[in-house]
Every structure is written in C-alpha cells, then in structure tokens.
Amino acid sequence: MRQHYSDGYILGGPKQNTGLPSSWKNIGKLRANGTMTEIFNMGGYGAYVWPAWGIAVLVLGGLIFASLRTMRARERELTKLETTSPPRRRRDQSSEDGP
Amino acid sequence: MTLHNCGGKTQAGTGKEMLQKYANPKRFLKLANAFLPYVTGATFILIGAGVYYAFAASPPDYQQGQTVRIMYVHVPSAWMAMFTYAFIVVSSAVGLIWKHPIAHISALAAAPIGACFTLVCLTTGSLWGKPMWGTWWVWDARLTSVLVLLFLYLGFIALANAFDDAARGERASAILALIGGINLPIIKFSVDWWNTLHQPASVTKIGMPSVHSSMLIPLVLMAVGFTTLFFTLLIIRMRSELASRRINSHRAARIHAEAATE
Numbered sequence: 001m002r003q004h005y006s007d008g009y010i011l012g013g014p015k016q017n018t019g020l021p022s023s024w025k026n027i028g029k030l031r032a033n034g035t036m037t038e039i040f041n042m043g044g045y046g047a048y049v050w051p052a053w054g055i056a057v058l059v060l061g062g063l064i065f066a067s068l069r070t071m072r073a074r075e076r077e078l079t080k081l082e083t084t085s086p087p088r089r090r091r092d093q094s095s096e097d098g099p
Numbered sequence: 100m101t102l103h104n105c106g107g108k109t110q111a112g113t114g115k116e117m118l119q120k121y122a123n124p125k126r127f128l129k130l131a132n133a134f135l136p137y138v139t140g141a142t143f144i145l146i147g148a149g150v151y152y153a154f155a156a157s158p159p160d161y162q163q164g165q166t167v168r169i170m171y172v173h174v175p176s177a178w179m180a181m182f183t184y185a186f187i188v189v190s191s192a193v194g195l196i197w198k199h200p201i202a203h204i205s206a207l208a209a210a211p212i213g214a215c216f217t218l219v220c221l222t223t224g225s226l227w228g229k230p231m232w233g234t235w236w237v238w239d240a241r242l243t244s245v246l247v248l249l250f251l252y253l254g255f256i257a258l259a260n261a262f263d264d265a266a267r268g269e270r271a272s273a274i275l276a277l278i279g280g281i282n283l284p285i286i287k288f289s290v291d292w293w294n295t296l297h298q299p300a301s302v303t304k305i306g307m308p309s310v311h312s313s314m315l316i317p318l319v320l321m322a323v324g325f326t327t328l329f330f331t332l333l334i335i336r337m338r339s340e341l342a343s344r345r346i347n348s349h350r351a352a353r354i355h356a357e358a359a360t361e
Contacts, residue, residue, distance in 0.1 A: 039154075043165035045230055052169045052226040056176065056219045060328070063215045067335045074342035081349040 123200050124341050131334045138330045145324030152317035160314075166230050167314065173223040174302075175322040176216045179329055180248060181283055183213030187255065188280045191273035201337075203269040204344075206276065207259055208336035212329055214252035221245060232296060240289035241297040244282055251279040265344075 042049040153171035160167035187206045194202030224242070225235045236242065259272035290299040302308040308315060 042168065043159060045164060045166045048226045048230050049165060049168050052223040053172055055222045055226075056172045059215050059219050059222075063212065063332065064328075067332055067339065071335050071339040071342070074339050074346065078342045078346055078349075081346060 127201050128338065128341065131337065135331065135334050138327050138334070142324055142327040142331050145320055145327060149317050149320035149324050152320055157313050157317050163231060166227055169223055169227040170314075171317045171321050173220060173227055174318060175325045176219040176223065177245070178322055179325045180213055180217040180220050180245070181286060182326070183209050183216060183329060184248060184251070184276075184280075184283060187213065187276050188283075191276040194269065195273050195277075203273060204337055204340050205333065206255075206273065207269070208333055208340055209329075210252055210256050210259070212332050212336070214249060214256070216325070216329075217245060217249040217252060221249065228296075237296050239295040239297055240293040241286060241295050244286045244289055247282055248279075248286065251275070251282060255279075 040046055040050075149171065153168055159165045187209050190202045190206035190209070193199050194206065221242075224245075228237075229235050255272045255276055258275055259268045262268040262271065289295060290297055301310050302315070302318070310318065
C-alpha cells in the first residue's frame with residue numbers, strides 16, 4: 001500500500017515505475033521538479049527545520065573554530081618560549097632562597 | 100630552579116621529578132596527536148553521511164512531516180550532552196581519587212563541548228516543540244533537567260576558573276561535577292517517572308528500538324559522528340590546556356630566574 005504526500009515524497013516506492021522493488025531505499029527520493037522550493041519549505045516547517053540546523057552548525061562550528069584558534073595561538077607561544085628560554089643555571093648555584 | 104606543577108604549587112625539581120611531571124602529558128600528547136587525523140577524518144565522513152541520509156535519503160514522518168529532520172540533530176546532541184557529562188564525572192572522580200595529572204585537564208577540556216551540545220539540544224528541541232507541541236518551552240521533567248545540565252556545565256567552568264590556585268579550582272569543580280551526576284539518571288528516566296510532554300525513549304530501551312531503519316540510520320550516523328567530533332575537540336582543547344600550563348611554568352621560571360639574578 002503506497003501513501004503519497006503532497007510534497008512529493010513517496011512511502012513504499014516510486015510512484016510511476018511499478019517494475020522497481022519498493023525497498024525503503026527508494027523512500028524519500030526527491031522528485032526532479034520543484035525540489036528547491038520543497039527543500040526550502042520543508043513541507044511547511046522550513047521556518048523551524050532550517051534555523052534548528054543552522055543553530056547547530058553555528059554553535060558547533062563556532063566551538064571548533066574557537067578551539068582551533070586557541071590551540072594554535074598557545075602552541076605558537078609555547079614554541080616561542082621554548083626556543084628563547086634564558087640560559088639554565090646549575091642547581092648548586094641556585095639562590096639560598098630555594099623553593 | 101623552581102618548578103610549578105599542574106597545581107600551581109612551587110617545588111624544587113630534581114631531573115627525575117621534572118620528567119615525571121611532564122612524562123604523562125608528553126605521552127598523552129604523542130598518543131593524542133597520533134589519533135587526531137583519524138578521528139577528524141571519521142568526523143567529517145560520519146557527519147557528512149549523516150546529513151546526507153538525514154535530508155536526502157530518509158522519509159518524512161507519518162505524523163510529524165519534515166520536522167522529523169530536526170530529530171537528526173536534536174537527539175544526537177542530547178546523547179552527547181549526557182555522554183560528555185558522564186565523561187566529566189569519571190574524569191573528576193579519577194582526578195580526585197588517584198590524582199592523575201591528565202584527569203582534571205580532560206574534564207576542563209570537555210566542559211565547553213558539553214555545554215555547546217546541551218545548548219544545541221535545547222534550542223533545536225524548542226524549534227521542534229513549537230510546531231509539534233505548540234509551545235517553545237514547558238517545565239516538564241526532561242526539559243527542566245536538561246536545562247539544569249546546562250547550568251551544571253556553566254557552573255563547572257566558572258568554578259574551575261574562579262580560583263587563583265588552579266588545584267583548588269580543579270578540586271571544587273570536580274566535586275560539583277560529582278554531585279551534579281545525580282542529574283544524569285534523572286534526565287534519562289524522567290520520561291518514565293513523570294507524566295511529561297517529552298516523549299519516552301524509542302531507541303535506548305529494552306527490546307528493539309521502535310524506530311524504522313530508514314530513520315535509525317541517519318540518527319546513528321549523526322550520533323557516532325558527534326562522538327568522534329567530541330573526541331576531536333577534546334584532543335584539541337587538551338592540547339591548548341597543556342600548552343597553557345607549560346607557558347605558565349616557563350613564565351614562572353623566568354620570573355624566578357630574573358628575581359634571583361637581581
């Protein structure tokens with residue numbers, strides 16, 4: 001039994017070609033005409049689906065970006081410090097103040 | 100020459116103690132950097148495949164229509180929000196009990212990741228709830244306990260950074276993490292214990308998941324992809340934290356060296 005949705009999705013298999021097996025892999029395949037509008041509208045829920053995914057991309061992308069930036073800055077500074085460190089003094093010459 | 104260990108306390112260092120202090124972080128860094136390209140690649144592949152399946156190769160829901168696509172980002176982020184907190188609980192316990200040098204650092208690195216996942220979970224949940232339930236928010240058990248989880252993350256981060264002495268910050272935040280651990284089973288079982296608006300479990304329940312395979316595949320792909328993303332970000336953030344501590348050590352050593360030569 002095939003159910004059709006107004007936005008072009010077909011549950012159970014392709015609409016026209018009855019020769020193909022109706023496996024679930026064919027579910028959800030967008031039809032060739034009018035797909036950009038359909039994608040934007042998301043069956044009337046476009047105003048919810050796209051901001052949801054957009055926020056996820058922004059937040060997680062922002063986290064990735066910030067983490068990478070911090071890591072590069074700190075490691076750069078560390079190599080700078082390690083290559084220009086002051087000459088080490090021997091332990092038996094260290095000051096009386098100790099630790 | 101004085102040295103600062105991870106806790107900020109000064110200590111005269113023999114060569115061996117110095118080695119011990121940094122051996123673990125160095126060993127960890129070597130291991131982490133070896134894994135990093137693979138876990139990054141896996142993240143790209145899994146999330147890419149997940150997004151493809153979520154939008155192009157799965158059907159709309161019989162009842163919910165296209166809003167079901169929000170599920171493919173909302174549910175994995177919820178799972179990761181809880182997974183990350185569990186990770187922080189374990190790391191904090193290990194740090195408090197065995198005083199492993201890397202434990203608190205891993206908890207500190209994981210906290211912002213968890214906070215971001217929780218934020219994504221809450222906002223995508225609201226955007227899913229408005230068309231489906233007719234409301235952006237409701238103070239039911241699950242939503243409230245996930246909001247509490249967000250506050251726990253923020254509190255953990257704030258507490259860890261609140262002290263001049265890093266060791267006290269680590270200890271305080273670890274204790275907060277452990278106490279807040281009670282929230283995890285509350286989140287998980289809230290939909291069973293109380294009459295909630297949020298739907299009960301369909302995947303992680305006894306017996307087969309009651310989700311069709313066409314929807315289970317993008318869900319699992321996104322979930323595993325988010326997990327690899329977590330580990331990628333964890334490694335990156337731990338590298339930052341370790342570098343930061345070594346920078347502080349260097350700076351402190353210089354100050355002492357300069358002070359001694361005056």
